[in-house]
Amino acid sequence: MTGPWKHWRRALVPVLAVFTALAAGFLLVTLTNGFEAARLAYSGLWAGAFGRWRALADSLVAATPYLLTGLAVTLGFRCGLFNIGAEGQLYVGALAAAAVGVHITVLPWAIHLPLTVLAGMAAGMAWGAFPGWLKARTGAHEVINTIMMNFIAIALVDVLVKGPLCDPASTIPRTANVAETARLPLLAPNTRLHAGFLLALLCAIGVWLLLTRLPLGFEIRAVGANPDAAQQAGIRVRRSYVLALGMSGAIAGLAGAGEVLGLNGNLPAAFSSGYGFDGIAVALLARANPIAVIPAALLWGALRNGAGLMQLRSGISVDLINIIQALVIMFVAADAIVRWLYRIKGESSDLVTLRGWGAQ
Amino acid sequence: MGRAVRAASLGAGFLALSGGAVAVAGSLLEGTARIGFGPAGSAVVPLRVAGIMCGVIAVIAAIGWFIGRGRGRNWYLGCGATAIVAFLITAAARGTSLDLTGLMAQSVRMATPIALGALAGILCERSGVINIAIEGMMLTGACAGFITATFARSSGIGVIAAVVAGGLMAALHALLTITHRTDQIVSGTAINILAVGITGFARRSLLLREGLPMVKILPTIHLPLLSQIPIVGPVLFSHQPIVFVSVALLVIIHIGLYYTPWGVRTRACGEHPRAADTVGIRVNRLRIINVIAGGLVAGLAGAWFSLETTGTFDDVMTSGKGFIALAAMIFGKWRPFGAFLGALLFGFADALQIKLQVLGIGIPYQILGMLPYLVTIIALTGLVGRAVPPAADGQPYISGE
Numbered sequence: 001m002t003g004p005w006k007h008w009r010r011a012l013v014p015v016l017a018v019f020t021a022l023a024a025g026f027l028l029v030t031l032t033n034g035f036e037a038a039r040l041a042y043s044g045l046w047a048g049a050f051g052r053w054r055a056l057a058d059s060l061v062a063a064t065p066y067l068l069t070g071l072a073v074t075l076g077f078r079c080g081l082f083n084i085g086a087e088g089q090l091y092v093g094a095l096a097a098a099a100v101g102v103h104i105t106v107l108p109w110a111i112h113l114p115l116t117v118l119a120g121m122a123a124g125m126a127w128g129a130f131p132g133w134l135k136a137r138t139g140a141h142e143v144i145n146t147i148m149m150n151f152i153a154i155a156l157v158d159v160l161v162k163g164p165l166c167d168p169a170s171t172i173p174r175t176a177n178v179a180e181t182a183r184l185p186l187l188a189p190n191t192r193l194h195a196g197f198l199l200a201l202l203c204a205i206g207v208w209l210l211l212t213r214l215p216l217g218f219e220i221r222a223v224g225a226n227p228d229a230a231q232q233a234g235i236r237v238r239r240s241y242v243l244a245l246g247m248s249g250a251i252a253g254l255a256g257a258g259e260v261l262g263l264n265g266n267l268p269a270a271f272s273s274g275y276g277f278d279g280i281a282v283a284l285l286a287r288a289n290p291i292a293v294i295p296a297a298l299l300w301g302a303l304r305n306g307a308g309l310m311q312l313r314s315g316i317s318v319d320l321i322n323i324i325q326a327l328v329i330m331f332v333a334a335d336a337i338v339r340w341l342y343r344i345k346g347e348s349s350d351l352v353t354l355r356g357w358g359a360q
Numbered sequence: 361m362g363r364a365v366r367a368a369s370l371g372a373g374f375l376a377l378s379g380g381a382v383a384v385a386g387s388l389l390e391g392t393a394r395i396g397f398g399p400a401g402s403a404v405v406p407l408r409v410a411g412i413m414c415g416v417i418a419v420i421a422a423i424g425w426f427i428g429r430g431r432g433r434n435w436y437l438g439c440g441a442t443a444i445v446a447f448l449i450t451a452a453a454r455g456t457s458l459d460l461t462g463l464m465a466q467s468v469r470m471a472t473p474i475a476l477g478a479l480a481g482i483l484c485e486r487s488g489v490i491n492i493a494i495e496g497m498m499l500t501g502a503c504a505g506f507i508t509a510t511f512a513r514s515s516g517i518g519v520i521a522a523v524v525a526g527g528l529m530a531a532l533h534a535l536l537t538i539t540h541r542t543d544q545i546v547s548g549t550a551i552n553i554l555a556v557g558i559t560g561f562a563r564r565s566l567l568l569r570e571g572l573p574m575v576k577i578l579p580t581i582h583l584p585l586l587s588q589i590p591i592v593g594p595v596l597f598s599h600q601p602i603v604f605v606s607v608a609l610l611v612i613i614h615i616g617l618y619y620t621p622w623g624v625r626t627r628a629c630g631e632h633p634r635a636a637d638t639v640g641i642r643v644n645r646l647r648i649i650n651v652i653a654g655g656l657v658a659g660l661a662g663a664w665f666s667l668e669t670t671g672t673f674d675d676v677m678t679s680g681k682g683f684i685a686l687a688a689m690i691f692g693k694w695r696p697f698g699a700f701l702g703a704l705l706f707g708f709a710d711a712l713q714i715k716l717q718v719l720g721i722g723i724p725y726q727i728l729g730m731l732p733y734l735v736t737i738i739a740l741t742g743l744v745g746r747a748v749p750p751a752a753d754g755q756p757y758i759s760g761e
Contacts, residue, residue: 032565082545140740141690143492143545147683148733159726280549317564322557329550334542 017331025324040314048309049302057191063301067200068255069279070293072248077288079244080224085146086252087276088153089124093253096123097260098267101178112181124253125246132245136238161269174268184262196258207290281329372426375440379418382447386411393450394457414447452716464595471707472603476661477685478699483654487647488630488752492548494658495682496555501526501662503559506673509575519663526659534651541756577671602664614696630750633757643757687736709735
């Protein structure tokens with residue numbers, strides 16, 4: 001294989017992994033609920049995701065947070081860090097955006113919106129940089145600490161949204177609506193597609209530029225490839241950990257801000273949809289390539305968006321999507337299975353090499 | 361050395377700050393609290409005295425810790441932390457009375473799934489396989505155990521099913537990481553997500569219907585004679601079966617790891633698989649066995665949630681206990697007794713949080729709920745000294761290279 005083919009061949013295993021996971025999901029439903037239910041479920045999934053222009057636009061809306069959290073996890077991976085904390089970073093990002101968006105009302109649009117978005121990113125950045133700093137300082141592993149930060153962020157949002165930030169006029173616990181000057185504009189009339197999707201695309205290009213064209217990105221990749229060698233080469237490894245997790249958190253925080261400013265207009269208490277965790281799957285599916293995150297996130301958005309109609313038409317619970325998602329991760333991560341299944345020749349590539357418990 | 365010193369000064373500063381805060385808060389507080397040991401009587405403690413005393417002790421401990429060297433420093437840390445916690449408990453019991461026996465019994469109970477999870481982690485990681493999927497194995501165990509108990513109408517059979525389900529998830533982890541050499545952390549994450557999907561799917565397919573029989577939770581066993589001892593009896597010897605089994609497993613795994621051929625082989629595979637291979641140990645076979653054994657233990661921990669505590673199964677009911685178990689394992693430096701101690705610490709944080717909620721002290725429950733997670737982060741910063749994992753932890757082994 002030469003030329004452009006070589007490039008596309010790298011996508012072969014992920015595509016087959018998605019196909020295999022979908023097929024396995026179909027088989028599962030056929031076994032538990034019968035073939036007719038499975039057929040209804042999958043046709044519902046398709047119609048819900050792409051059936052009409054509005055459904056398609058909604059799939060793009062749904063893809064937006066996956067795109068951003070996928071990028072956040074990708075950036076961590078490239079530095080050899082596993083950021084499981086995108087969920088918590090997204091939460092605090094949403095919280096900060098909601099707080100600034102609701103409580104500042106005198107600014108013009110051109111200042112208020114950027115300020116609100118930046119507040120969300122800053123909160124996410126702080127939430128991500130803290131475990132990075134702990135790792136750099138004490139060697140505490142980021143996997144556990146980012147998970148702990150998730151729980152703390154979720155509790156924090158819960159207590160604030162049900163307490164001081166709660167809108168007394170609302171029947172469900174949520175914040176008041178953010179000021180109109182802080183809303184992300186809609187991209188197309190009669191849809192929910194908002195400018196956050198464009199921001200997410202820009203972010204993907206930004207991360208790609210950072211990793212491939214900028215010195216800082218080179219340092220991050222060097223640390224990710226081999227921290228000892230990077231240290232020897234004079235790269236400040238600990239600084240890279242803090243920066244990579246901080247930027248990763250900022251992107252996840254943007255995801256949260258986008259949901260508040262673009263989609264909901266406020267921050268409800270039961271806000272979790274596991275975007276941060278799905279971001280891991282998206283990043284793995286994209287093999288930690290920021291541009292490949294775009295199609296991976298679109299697929300995820302479509303699956304999630306179609307899940308509603310799937311459940312409505314067939315009665316199969318949306319948990320099926322979780323199962324498909326886990327299978328995709330497994331098939332991508334253990335690509336030997338897919339290679340064996342489809343008799344693909346060639347070396348299996350190391351997806352990401354994360355290092356044990358960070359004993360250095 | 362640099363990093364350890366920084367971690368220590370960070371922790372000492374944190375401890376001194378907390379001590380100061382406690383002393384200030386204490387001197388401002390009015391009122392008294394009644395602290396008691398069940399029927400054995402109780403004492404009335406004025407809050408102001410308690411606050412100033414505990415605060416001063418914590419600050420002294422922080423100073424001792426900062427200038428101290430060697431093992432003695434851990435004692436300073438222990439004293440300081442105990443003083444702060446003692447004040448928190450006293451403050452929480454302001455105007456009411458608090459039964460410490462109940463709090464300690466609850467701590468042991470809440471420590472059980474964490475201890476079992478940590479033991480499961482030790483089984484895997486001492487042989488060289490990182491297992492962050494303990495959470496998922498617990499969740500699967502909890503779900504499979506509950507569903508089986510519902511349909512078999514027997515909690516005992518449910519426990520067996522939980523253990524088997526944990527083992528099956530572990531077998532998947534072994535297949536992915538040992539046979540296919542997938543990144544162990546990625547595989548663990550996939551299993552965690554898969555567990556959420558499977559258990560949610562199973563719950564909605566099987567359990568959301570009318571007329572299912574109630575599941576009886578496992579009975580409390582009062583050990584004869586031992587449970588009659590005042591204070592110690594109710595704290596240690598009146599519990600449900602999985603609590604006792606976890607202590608038995610602690611002893612068994614400790615003896616197994618340090619005094620049997622299996623233990624030597626396991627540790628050899630975790631530290632230096634090449635050398636182990638050279639002396640004829642089949643590294644990957646042993647790792648597969650250990651990972652599955654760990655899964656069985658994690659499955660039992662799952663049964664604690666559904667069959668010993670609640671008698672129900674809820675989505676994601678393990679709520680991060682599997683990850684806290686990993687923190688306990690690291691806290692205990694990959695040793696069974698150390699990990700158990702860590703689990704007791706987290707169990708205490710959990711029990712305290714529940715107790716404080718019950719006492720209704722005006723702090724929102726979500727803030728109190730953060731307590732175990734904060735304790736985990738603090739424990740992981742290496743406050744108890746550098747935790748060194750098994751040397752080959754996380755590295756797949758390819759024989760004959």
